[in-house]
Every structure is written in structure tokens, then in C-alpha cells.
Amino acid sequence: MVGSEGYVPSPCTLDPEQVAEHPDASLLPDDLWERIDAWEGDEDDLDEDAVLYQSDLSIAPGWKAGGFASWHATDRADVLCVCGARTDLLVTVASKEWDGASRSWIPLEDRPTADDMDANIPTHVTVGRWGSMNVFLCRADHTHPPQLSFQD
Structure with missing residues (x-):
């Protein structure tokens, strides 16, 4: 597969790790979402280390097997x-392993170099428009054919 920049995917090491992720807020019962919203507090009072449900606890970014699909574009x-x-989610192929809003998902071994250029795109695989x-x-x-969903 050759990307628009002429790159082929970069060889990299697969270091699987098990994480706990939770459903998107849109899947939660209203009363639970209201409790989470109250727990998070006022948006204006949050510091940079605040833990937020959407970005820090639900739907891990990056390549993964199983879990919950992100519907960030639709x-x-x-x-x-x-x-x-x-159907059930089998695998997600993502352009980035994390972004500015999902830094809590950065693997511990990647944190020292997380701010380096392209640290969050180790495979150099780009899906659509970075989706x-x-x-x-x-x-x-x-045995039925897999179904695909693209989120750009």
C-alpha cells in the first residue's frame, strides 16, 4: 500500500496490551451520562491533567482488536x-495512535518520545484523510463477508 506521500507502511514492533475502554457517551443511559458530567465538573475549571470520559476513558484510539468503534466523523x-x-468490531486500523485529546492512551513506553515528530504514526499507514x-x-x-466503516 503506497500513501499519497509515496510511503509504504513502516516495519514496526507489535506490542499488544490489554486496556479497558468504555462505550461512547451516546451509548450511555441519560442518568449515567448526567452523573459523569457532574463528576467531570465545569469545563472552565479543568486543568490539563483532568480526566474526561470521552477522551480518557471511552474508545481507545489507534490500532486495536475488538472494543468499541469510534464514530468521531459521523x-x-x-x-x-x-x-x-x-456485527461485532473485529479490528480498527487507524492513521494515528493518539492525538492531543487522547494523550492518556499513550503507552507508558512511548511517553518519553510522545512529542517527537510522527511518534503517534509508527506505521505510516494513512486511512482516508487521517481517519x-x-x-x-x-x-x-x-463466514459472511466483513463489513467496513470508515471514519475520516
Whole structure:
């Protein structure tokens, strides 16, 4: 795969780690979201180390297996198989591993160099306009073709 800049993906080491992520706020019951909103406090009073649900606790950025899909470019949508069954997120291929709003997700081993140029794009894979591709599999029959969702 050659990107618009003429790069091919860079070889890199895969260092999988298990993380706990939570659903997007749009999936939470209203009463729970109200409690989270109260816990976060007033936006004007937050310091740079404040922990926020959307950026620090829900939907880990970057390449991942499983978890929750990000719907940052569109409204959330149910991804259905061609047979009509619901699907599960298999893998996310992302252009960046983190950004300024998701720094809490930076792996500990990457923190010393996190501010270096391109530190958050170790593979040099660009999906669309710096977005991500989510691959979903049918819950009813894993032999059905995968469904894709692109978020630019």
C-alpha cells in the first residue's frame, strides 16, 4: 500500500496490551451520562491533567482488536451484516495512535518520545484523510463477508 506521500507502511514492533475502554457517551443511559458530567465538573475549571470520559476513558484510539468503534466523523450507526444480523468490531486500523485529546492512551513506553515528530504514526499507514477503518464481523455467521466503516 503506497500513501499519497509515496510511503509504504513502516516495519514496526507489535506490542499488544490489554486496556479497558468504555462505550461512547451516546451509548450511555441519560442518568449515567448526567452523573459523569457532574463528576467531570465545569469545563472552565479543568486543568490539563483532568480526566474526561470521552477522551480518557471511552474508545481507545489507534490500532486495536475488538472494543468499541469510534464514530468521531459521523453519527453512531448499527453495522449490520448482509444477512441482517448485528456485527461485532473485529479490528480498527487507524492513521494515528493518539492525538492531543487522547494523550492518556499513550503507552507508558512511548511517553518519553510522545512529542517527537510522527511518534503517534509508527506505521505510516494513512486511512482516508487521517481517519480510521473499522472491520466488523457477523455475529450469526463468521463466514459472511466483513463489513467496513470508515471514519475520516
